[in-house]
Amino acid sequence: MKLTYVIAFSSILLLSGCGHEAKVSTETESVYKNNLEGYINEDTLISDMVSIADFDVPSDVVELKNRSSYIVLVKAIRDLGDDIVNGEVLGSRKEVEVIKGFKNTLKKGDRIIIAEPGYVLNNEYVGVDSYVKMSDGEEYTLFLNPGDDQNEYGIVGLSYGKFSKNKESEVGSFENYTYYSEIEPISFLSKEPHEVNSYEKLRSAVYAEFEQ
Amino acid sequence: MNFKKIFSILLAITLFFALSGEGRANGDYALTGQEAFSGKNLYYSNAVYNNRASYASHKSAFNFAVSKMNAIPYTSINLYAGAGTKANPLRIDMSSVNSASYDWYGQAAYNSGFATLRINEDSTSDAGFIQSNYNKTAMHELAHAFYARHQHSSVSSVMKQGKYSYSDYTTLDKSNFGTKY
Numbered sequence: 001m002k003l004t005y006v007i008a009f010s011s012i013l014l015l016s017g018c019g020h021e022a023k024v025s026t027e028t029e030s031v032y033k034n035n036l037e038g039y040i041n042e043d044t045l046i047s048d049m050v051s052i053a054d055f056d057v058p059s060d061v062v063e064l065k066n067r068s069s070y071i072v073l074v075k076a077i078r079d080l081g082d083d084i085v086n087g088e089v090l091g092s093r094k095e096v097e098v099i100k101g102f103k104n105t106l107k108k109g110d111r112i113i114i115a116e117p118g119y120v121l122n123n124e125y126v127g128v129d130s131y132v133k134m135s136d137g138e139e140y141t142l143f144l145n146p147g148d149d150q151n152e153y154g155i156v157g158l159s160y161g162k163f164s165k166n167k168e169s170e171v172g173s174f175e176n177y178t179y180y181s182e183i184e185p186i187s188f189l190s191k192e193p194h195e196v197n198s199y200e201k202l203r204s205a206v207y208a209e210f211e212q
Numbered sequence: 213m214n215f216k217k218i219f220s221i222l223l224a225i226t227l228f229f230a231l232s233g234e235g236r237a238n239g240d241y242a243l244t245g246q247e248a249f250s251g252k253n254l255y256y257s258n259a260v261y262n263n264r265a266s267y268a269s270h271k272s273a274f275n276f277a278v279s280k281m282n283a284i285p286y287t288s289i290n291l292y293a294g295a296g297t298k299a300n301p302l303r304i305d306m307s308s309v310n311s312a313s314y315d316w317y318g319q320a321a322y323n324s325g326f327a328t329l330r331i332n333e334d335s336t337s338d339a340g341f342i343q344s345n346y347n348k349t350a351m352h353e354l355a356h357a358f359y360a361r362h363q364h365s366s367v368s369s370v371m372k373q374g375k376y377s378y379s380d381y382t383t384l385d386k387s388n389f390g391t392k393y
Contacts, residue, residue, distance in 0.1 A: 049323050050250075052362070053316035054352050055335070056374045085311045088330075090319075115313035128319065147313035154313035161315075173250070191250065194364055 039079045039092070040120050040133065044180040047124035053117070055129075057198065058157045061205035068143035068156045071103035071210065074112075076134040083115050085148065092119040093152070094134055096142075102210055113152040114142065117159075125180045130159040130190040130199070132183050140164050141210055159188050160199060163206050171196050242367045248388040251359040253303075254324045256289050256393050260296045261304040269343060270331040273350035274306040280380050281354055286390040289358070303327065304357050306350075310334050317341070317375065318349040320356035327357035344377035351381060358393065360385075 058064040065071065074096035083091040098110040106112065117128035127133075134140055143161035144153040155161040167187035177183050188199045261278060265271040278291050296302030303326055310333040317336050321328045331349055339345075351370045363369040368382045381389070 049321055051319065051321040052356050053320075054318040054349055054373050055316040056339075057365075083313065085309055085313070088307075088309065090309065090311060090314055117314060117316075126321065128316075128321075145312065145315070148311055149313075152313060154311075154315055156315055158315055192362060195362075 038123075039081055040125065040180060042179065042181040042184075043123075044120060045124045046174050046177045046180060046183065047121060047126045048175065049121065049124070049126050050175070051126050051128040053129045053158060055158060057195075058160050058202060061202060061209060064143050064156060064161065064202065064206070065103070067145075068161070069104055069146060070101070070106050070144040070153065071141070072098050072106050072144065073100040073102070073139060073141050073210070074098055074114075075139050076136050077111070078136055079133075080113065082119055089119050089121065091115050091117045091128065092133065096134070096140075099139065113147075113149070114144070115147050115152055115154045117155070125174075125183075127174055127183075127189070128158065130188050130195065131162075132159075132186050132189055134162070134164075135184060138164060138166065141206055160202060163187070163203050165207065169196050169199050169203070241364065242369070242384055243361055243363055244384070244388060245391045248361055248363070248371075249359045249392050250361050251324065252392070253322070253327070253358055255303040255326070256287075256358060258290050258292070258300060259303040260294045260300055261291050261306065262295060262302055263293065263306045265306055265331065266308045267331070267333050269336075269341070269346045270306075270308045270333070270350070272343065273331065273346035274329070274354070276347045277350035277354040280351055281358075281389075284381060284386050284389045287393040289389070289393050304329065304354070306330075308333055317345075318353040320353040322357050322359075329353040329357060339375055341375065342377075344379065345375050348376050348378040351378060355381070355385065355389075358389070360388070 077095040077097055080093040080095055082089045083093045094114045094116050096112060096114055098106050098108055101107045116133050118131045118133045119126055141163045143156040145156055147154045164187045167185055169188035170186050171193050172189055173191040183189060190196050263271055263274045265274055281289055282291055306329045309330050312334045314332060315335055316332055319330045348370055355371055360371055362373055363371040365372050369384050370378045370381055
């Protein structure tokens with residue numbers, strides 16, 4: 001009899017716990033949905049706000065590899081909204097799924113968050129330096145280091161650590177475009193020809209070494 | 213003057229322009245004058261800035277950068293510290309971040325009316341920055357607020373990207389600012 005009560009009481013506790021977890025998941029889902037819905041789409045404009053960064057540009061693929069804790073081939077899944085650090089929006093968060101790991105422990109099937117140096121402000125896209133956000137459904141080779149949060153990663157060298165076989169780099173500037181949809185096919189956008197040249201050299205070397 | 217001489221001179225001239233064109237096409241040359249800028253802010257005269265950087269090295273670097281910018285000769289630039297007023301609102305905001313998610317040492321976000329400048333403690337301390345490196349980063353970001361473009365890494369300028377030490381804006385930088393402002 002005592003055992004029956006124990007089992008029954010435990011079951012009640014267990015079931016109420018499950019219900020609570022489900023409620024938290026639903027709430028989390030709704031927060032993400034609010035962040036996701038319309039975060040970036042074809043109607044998103046390009047901001048007149050220019051954002052440019054000072055960092056060490058990788059000189060070659062050897063340096064890029066050495067600076068990276070992780071090298072992965074991923075598929076972009078979905079946007080998770082702004083990346084807010086100490087009350088300031090520094091970028092945005094993208095969920096990706098690992099297709100293949102080339103360096104360290106990330107492996108096929110892992111879902112991770114990438115802090116992208118590009119974000120939406122008042123329905124206008126601000127790209128930091130030459131960065132154009134990853135497109136959902138597309139594959140990218142990424143060079144990463146651990147980020148601020150668990151399961152979050154930052155891209156080494158900003159745009160110089162993200163590569164797509166299907167997208168081309170371009171000499172130009174964000175201010176020459178009106179809608180995000182116009183820059184979405186571009187992998188790297190800079191008004192400086194030498195920067196585009198450097199990126200393309202890296203891209204060739206990356207795909208020569210990390211053939212999928 | 214015979215045909216051979218004329219041909220040699222023409223060949224030399226052609227080679228000269230071809231080689232200098234090649235350098236220009238690859239971008240490995242110094243940007244000068246108007247070319248060194250990609251636009252123009254509307255706040256360079258008597259602009260109010262707020263240095264709220266939370267790390268001593270960042271705060272010192274931003275103050276250093278302001279003093280060097282104000283000291284550039286033959287410009288109308290006059291930055292002064294304050295919270296801003298209705299008549300002369302805050303134009304440049306300077307702050308610190310500490311984020312492992314972003315690989316940049318410094319960042320500037322700006323339009324023609326306002327600029328936000330940041331230094332990242334995580335990346336700079338990882339890279340072993342000393343004060344002269346912070347000073348360069350701050351001068352670099354402040355120059356962006358005035359629409360200065362990046363310079364190639366072969367050029368002597370605070371506008372090249374990466375960890376460098378500079379005690380002042382270089383001769384090229386000052387010349388460019390003198391032309392623009």
